[in-house]
Amino acid sequence: MSIRVxxxxxxxxxxxxxxxxxxxxxxxxxxxxxQVRDLNQGDAVAGMTLEHYPGMTEKSLETIVxxxxxxxxxxxxxxxxxxxHLKPLDxxxxxxxxxxxxxxxxxxxxxxxxxxxxxxxxxxxEQTPHGERWVDxxxxxxxxxxxxxxx
Amino acid sequence: MIRLLYFARLREALGSVGxxxxxxxxxxxxxxxxxxxxxxxxxxxEFGSGKSLRAAVNQTLAPxxxxxxxxxxxxxxxxxxxx
Numbered sequence: 679m680s681i682r683v684x685x686x687x688x689x690x691x692x693x694x695x696x697x698x699x700x701x702x703x704x705x706x707x708x709x710x711x712x713q714v715r716d717l718n719q720g721d722a723v724a725g726m727t728l729e730h731y732p733g734m735t736e737k738s739l740e741t742i743v744x745x746x747x748x749x750x751x752x753x754x755x756x757x758x759x760x761x762x763h764l765k766p767l768d769x770x771x772x773x774x775x776x777x778x779x780x781x782x783x784x785x786x787x788x789x790x791x792x793x794x795x796x797x798x799x800x801x802x803x804e805q806t807p808h809g810e811r812w813v814d815x816x817x818x819x820x821x822x823x824x825x826x827x828x829x
Numbered sequence: 830m831i832r833l834l835y836f837a838r839l840r841e842a843l844g845s846v847g848x849x850x851x852x853x854x855x856x857x858x859x860x861x862x863x864x865x866x867x868x869x870x871x872x873x874x875e876f877g878s879g880k881s882l883r884a885a886v887n888q889t890l891a892p893x894x895x896x897x898x899x900x901x902x903x904x905x906x907x908x909x910x911x912x
Binding site: 699712728729730733734736737738745759770771791794795796797798799800801803810812815 | 836837838851873881888889890904906907908909910911912
């Protein structure tokens, strides 16, 4: 398991190769990449600043990945989340999960993202033509997370 | 002493990144929020108005009934918006 919180960009190809290299028991890698959009709630977004809670961030991401590992038979997982100033088209987050088969990898990847969205202490502040504003949490993210309790 | 931390919109509204406080025996997250709200002004607005704040005790999300002990790190922040 690897958890990284960093200002630098990441190379998805390099990261996935590192996850699966020398592991012929891995048959599937599922990955999610989040990217900064140039529009939110009807307003142009010129950029954003991502703040986090050092210490708790890493701890919460580790807990989320451990929960995924307890639930699905996956072999490895990687979470990279960027902080600091980002602009449209920049990558924000990478979640990659390796398993023997695609089912576990897909499910665990989505589970990790849904929990990251609702539990990991990151906050976005957007720069718009009306000035800076903190992004509000969305109830659809809570709904996405709640699905995993029903399953 | 307990270490209090404020993040994101809350940090800006309060004009404070955090502080140290001496906890009373049996203090809970909820009681601490009431105590902070009693400072009035922006503190009452943020901690007393039922605004949706999250709390973490020792870097784990904590319900308002969680007890706080000497040496704990307690953080308050708005709902998270990463990813």
